[in-house]
Amino acid sequence: MQAKLNTLTEAIRYFADQQNCIDAVAALRWPDGKPVCPKCNAAEGERKHYWLATQKRWKCYECRKQFSVKVGTIFEDSALPLDVWLTTLWMLCNCKNGVSSYEIGRATGIAQKSAWFVLQRLRHILKTVQPVPLGNGPVEIDETFIGPKPINMHREKRLALKIAANGYAEKTAVMGLLDRGTREVRAMVIPNVKRTTLQEKILEHVGFGSTVYTDGWPGYDRMDAMRYIHETVNHATEYVRGEVSTQAIENFWSCLKRTLTGTYVAVEAFHLDLYLNEQMYRFNNRKDMNDGKRFTKALSQISGKRLTWNQLTGKEAASR
Ligand SMILES: [Zn+2]
Numbered sequence: 001m002q003a004k005l006n007t008l009t010e011a012i013r014y015f016a017d018q019q020n021c022i023d024a025v026a027a028l029r030w031p032d033g034k035p036v037c038p039k040c041n042a043a044e045g046e047r048k049h050y051w052l053a054t055q056k057r058w059k060c061y062e063c064r065k066q067f068s069v070k071v072g073t074i075f076e077d078s079a080l081p082l083d084v085w086l087t088t089l090w091m092l093c094n095c096k097n098g099v100s101s102y103e104i105g106r107a108t109g110i111a112q113k114s115a116w117f118v119l120q121r122l123r124h125i126l127k128t129v130q131p132v133p134l135g136n137g138p139v140e141i142d143e144t145f146i147g148p149k150p151i152n153m154h155r156e157k158r159l160a161l162k163i164a165a166n167g168y169a170e171k172t173a174v175m176g177l178l179d180r181g182t183r184e185v186r187a188m189v190i191p192n193v194k195r196t197t198l199q200e201k202i203l204e205h206v207g208f209g210s211t212v213y214t215d216g217w218p219g220y221d222r223m224d225a226m227r228y229i230h231e232t233v234n235h236a237t238e239y240v241r242g243e244v245s246t247q248a249i250e251n252f253w254s255c256l257k258r259t260l261t262g263t264y265v266a267v268e269a270f271h272l273d274l275y276l277n278e279q280m281y282r283f284n285n286r287k288d289m290n291d292g293k294r295f296t297k298a299l300s301q302i303s304g305k306r307l308t309w310n311q312l313t314g315k316e317a318a319s320r
Contacts, residue, residue, distance in 0.1 A: 005292045005295070008090060011295070012083075015083040016083060018081070018083070021081075022056060025070075025086075028299050028302070029302070035067075037062060038071045039063050040062050040063040074125050080110060080118065084118065085118060085122075088108065088119065089298055093281065093294045098259040098279075099263065102115075104118065120271070120274055123275065123277050123278045124277070125301045125302055126281040126301070127301075130186065133210075134206045135211075136181030137182070138179075138180050138210075139178065139211070140213045141176070142214065142253070143193050143219075144173075144253045145171035147171030172272055174188065174189055174276065175187065175198060176249045177202070177249070178252060183287060185249070186205055187252070189272050198220065199219075202228070208228070210228060210229070212228050213233070215234070216234045216236075255283070256275075256279045260275065
């Protein structure tokens with residue numbers, strides 16, 4: 001992107017020009033400035049594509065097909081203009097407590113339902129694959145439960161969610177791991193909080209020999225046998241013992257819950273992973289970042305990730 005954007009107002013002004021949107025997306029998809037034809041992958045050499053200024057598309061010399069900057073990205077198949085997508089992405093990356101589909105609908109003039117779909121697709125691209133195991137510093141590990149607050153709910157909604165008379169509703173278990181060295185957090189929906197489930201995730205995400213801090217939940221028992229240095233705090237009597245605590249991951253939980261209950265009125269368990277992507281993205285990209293950088297990094301993740309309506313609504317499994 002040529003322009004240096006710092007604020008939401010600057011972003012809205014800049015993206016009001018369609019060509020600026022196309023240039024911004026193209027620059028991140030093809031950093032060398034040479035668009036690649038998604039049909040035949042022709043990229044090398046001279047004069048492989050030419051720009052059709054009126055159609056705002058490229059035409060490929062090789063296969064004679066036309067393609068727009070949206071093809072092969074999360075924006076494909078969307079009739080919405082790019083400025084709506086980019087402005088929404090800016091807000092999603094940078095609003096500390098998230099942004100609802102109602103707010104996006106009002107801000108951009110699109111229907112709330114369309115705004116919801118735009119946001120869900122964007123949450124999908126915020127997922128970052130982290131191949132490096134945690135363990136740079138001590139790793140705090142904790143689990144929490146996310147679920148509806150039946151007391152605030154209309155009777156019909158309570159019945160629909162099969163909430164028992166005692167107010168108990170089915171909640172979704174979420175596990176979180178936070179590396180104090182890198183300040184990176186990873187959070188994921190888990191089927192239960194049994195030892196095998198928790199420890200499988202720890203083996204997957206934490207390097208051997210690392211120090212891990214947990215509370216006294218029996219699911220974390222016998223981790224020293226798995227080549228970890230394991231310290232616990234007993235939450236019945238203490239919250240901090242010297243360096244040992246799980247306060248940083250608990251702080252992440254309170255941010256997450258504030259977003260989920262404040263901005264997003266009801267989040268179904270099925271969609272929780274997408275909201276975790278969003279929360280992790282903002283949390284993991286707050287040091288040495290500003291709004292413009294956070295947005296640019298997210299935009300660089302658009303290629304090759306698609307999410308259709310059927311995948312979003314659970315009728316079909318997401319491919320990536
Ligand atoms: Zn081609």
